[in-house]
Amino acid sequence: MKSFLYGPLLSFLLSTFFCELASSQNIDTVQHAIANRSNSSIQQQKPYVIMISVDGMRYDYATKYNAPHLIAAVKSGVVAEGLIPSYPSITFPNHYTLVTGLYPSHSGLVGNKFYDSKLNRFYVSKGAVAKEAHWYCGTPLWVLAEQQHMLSAGFYWVGSDVAIQNTYPSYYYGYNEQISLHSRINTVVNWLTLPEDKRPHLINLYFPQVDFAGHHFGPESDETRKAVLLIDSAINALQLAVSKTGLPINYIVLSDHGMTNINHAKPLQVPYNLIDTAKFRVTGEDVLVHIYAKDKSAIQATFSRLKNNTDGKYDVYLKYKTPKRWHYDSKNDRYNRIGDILLVPRHPNVFVYTKNGKPNIGAHGYDPTLVPDMKAIFYAWGPNIKSGLKVPAFYNVDVYAIVAKLLGLHINEQVDSNYDTARRVLK
Structure with missing residues (x-):
């Protein structure tokens, strides 16, 4: 179990990902356990699911970098040709989509950064703002499970340390970068050796290393290769350790988005000279700029001015007229959190918000239809999952229905999942 923690992979991990260890004050590293919860007798008979997100793991990384354990998993389970992220293909919206079955415009989490005019925030x-429950709509899988008297556990998943619908997972950690991979594996094993009435049937686990490497060194770098192999070994170590419990565990290994090389040497400046900031608020990411109108009468003139000055390097959209495939427009914007005007760079361009801003080498967030590098991974194996099956790429909103069906949970609200995908993947 410890073998994957030694050698060059460990050196890479320690030198790159955990440089923050020197300053660990005021960081919550304690496991939180909610008292007086138990699995019902019915739920004690249900399957177990460990759902693992490898942030930034592109659809082709396992074969590209010869990740032996994920490749071997294909023979005993299901692999998709890709998992298609929701637009925008960035971390927080897509992690939340994976556990709610809702497009970002329907879940409320429309970006890593955005503005809510109703809240004026x-x-x-x-x-701290990300810990406020009113940002998170829909019913995450762990909330669905807890509502139906099935215990869950969350290790760093987006929203799992937030009291969504006044509910936390029974066991969870606040996000921090202090807990080693080895300790995380031990924690999962400990959860699965609890008495039946206290044992979580759904465990959400998150690994950031591949995304970090892809951003800072690029998807074709040796650092990214090492990160992929590190996590591949960690997943194998987890599986070996968990197998000693003798429990029938189903594994779902996926990612939120892929990664692509960008024009980091010549980033685009957000065109503030064309935007009257007395009439608009501006925020967003390097691949999507939200422009929110304080004065709605100024929208059309500003849109036209921006539209006429793109030099073919980015596209400008009014919120009511974005590509239908995005599900990211006025009609879909349930909580009015999408900008009135959107600036979308054409790949491989990205925006910076300050004069001397420097983007990373790799990025994501683009339309996956136009930039296939945005596609993520989906691997699944276990006693309740079909074996030796390769399926076409599918949309990540479908994952919610797969996991809910796997756990025997009832979905009691309308979601965006296609239930046919679950029938295709599960026994």
């Missing part, structure tokens, strides 16, 4: 994925 900005959402930022890092910081």
